[in-house]
Amino acid sequence: MHDVDRGAALASLFDLHYTALLRLAAFLGADDAENIVAEAYCQLYRRWQQLRDPEAALPYLRSVVRNLTCMRLRRMQVVRKHTESITNPPTVASAESIAMMQDDQRVLIDALRRLALRQREALVLRHWLGLRESEIAAAMGISVGAVKSHTARGIATLAKAMEQRR
Numbered sequence: 001m002h003d004v005d006r007g008a009a010l011a012s013l014f015d016l017h018y019t020a021l022l023r024l025a026a027f028l029g030a031d032d033a034e035n036i037v038a039e040a041y042c043q044l045y046r047r048w049q050q051l052r053d054p055e056a057a058l059p060y061l062r063s064v065v066r067n068l069t070c071m072r073l074r075r076m077q078v079v080r081k082h083t084e085s086i087t088n089p090p091t092v093a094s095a096e097s098i099a100m101m102q103d104d105q106r107v108l109i110d111a112l113r114r115l116a117l118r119q120r121e122a123l124v125l126r127h128w129l130g131l132r133e134s135e136i137a138a139a140m141g142i143s144v145g146a147v148k149s150h151t152a153r154g155i156a157t158l159a160k161a162m163e164q165r166r
Contacts, residue, residue: 004049013057014041020129023063027124028069029113034094036072040064062129063139066121073098073117119154122147 018037025033040061051057112120118140125136126147136147 009054009057010041010045010048013044015051017058020136021061024062024124024129025069027054027109027112027128028066028121029073030069032072032094036065036068039068048151059135059139062072062125062131064137066125070121108158108162111158113155114156114161116150118142118146118150119157120149123154123158126151 007121021037021040022033027035030036043064043079044057046062047060048057051060109134112123115123122136126133131139132149133147133151136151137144140147143152
């Protein structure tokens with residue numbers, strides 16, 4: 001595909017899916033969701049010629065956003081573990097991320113952030129992006145059965161956390 005076609009396809013993907021990818025990164029716990037989504041689009045641009053089918057672009061973007069978020073969260077855990085001077089660094093969300101959430105949503109997001117990472121990923125991919133179990137399994141690199149297990153456990157934990165709020 002020519003660079004003009006690639007540019008037009010990426011512009012269209014950006015217009016249609018940027019906000020959803022931004023939410024995905026934020027819901028997965030990224031404090032720099034805009035940077036993660038921008039990096040995902042950059043990676044897609046560099047690898048555009050390797051796509052088998054243009055329809056694979058959106059699942060590729062979701063997967064990159066998920067992977068980048070997980071890598072950054074793991075890196076932050078390591079930094080926090082090995083840095084004694086920083087005990088509880090504040091989580092700073094972007095202004096855009098804060099504006100997108102209302103009070104009830106903030107409570108839910110806080111509960112979601114306390115879930116195990118795999119449970120959180122499965123729930124976000126299923127309920128916020130509306131992916132099927134097979135698509136979630138592909139995005140997470142796990143079996144459909146594991147997706148069902150993570151989703152069920154995550155919902156049970158979230159329900160318990162939300163009931164404690166009431």
